[in-house]
Amino acid sequence: MVYETIAFALFALVTVGCSLGVILVEDVWHSALLLGGALLSVAVHYVMLQAEFLAAMQILVYVGGVLILVTFAVMLTRPDPEVTGT
Amino acid sequence: MVPPQYYLVLAAAVFCIGVAGVLTRRNALLFLMSVELMLNAANINLVAFSYYWGNVTGQTFSLFTMALAAAEVAVGIGIILVLYRNFKDVDVAKATTMRW
Numbered sequence: 245m246v247y248e249t250i251a252f253a254l255f256a257l258v259t260v261g262c263s264l265g266v267i268l269v270e271d272v273w274h275s276a277l278l279l280g281g282a283l284l285s286v287a288v289h290y291v292m293l294q295a296e297f298l299a300a301m302q303i304l305v306y307v308g309g310v311l312i313l314v315t316f317a318v319m320l321t322r323p324d325p326e327v328t329g330t
Numbered sequence: 331m332v333p334p335q336y337y338l339v340l341a342a343a344v345f346c347i348g349v350a351g352v353l354t355r356r357n358a359l360l361f362l363m364s365v366e367l368m369l370n371a372a373n374i375n376l377v378a379f380s381y382y383w384g385n386v387t388g389q390t391f392s393l394f395t396m397a398l399a400a401a402e403v404a405v406g407i408g409i410i411l412v413l414y415r416n417f418k419d420v421d422v423a424k425a426t427t428m429r430w
Contacts, residue, residue, distance in 0.1 A: 263343075289374060305397075
């Protein structure tokens with residue numbers, strides 16, 4: 245009982261900390277990585293709520309699909325570094 | 331068993347962080363990520379109530395929400411790439427062509 249509460253508090257701290265990092269960090273790439281951390285800790289919460297299938301779907305759909313799409317967009321919309329001729 | 335109130339507080343915190351991200355940042359990609367955070371907060375609520383009532387209705391709704399989030403990200407990234415091609419930036423304050 246008390247162990248469950250401690251585990252919940254720990255992963256709630258990870259979730260809220262990563263979510264705050266997403267909106268406070270300046271670099272978009274770093275906030276994409278922190279979003280991945282937040283989504284993974286939400287999956288851990290699902291396991292603690294006895295929703296294992298949903299946790300697997302969370303990891304597959306969000307971390308496997310959504311985060312890859314966001315990474316593509318971050319890399320494709322980088323502002324051009326000053327083109328130095330080669 | 332962790333009381334479901336704790337999960338509701340956690341979901342409220344994550345949702346508020348998402349709203350703050352939409353309201354304060356001007357990068358269009360950050361908008362997308364903040365919307366993802368808000369959808370995740372709604373999912374936590376649904377799963378917590380599903381656990382509390384002992385049936386899987388909330389989990390089923392949560393699966394629908396996940397599919398919606400994936401589709402929404404695909405469409406949103408298409409829009410953001412067009413924005414970048416037209417304005418050479420993803421700052422939402424720069425795209426003012428539809429301002430009357």
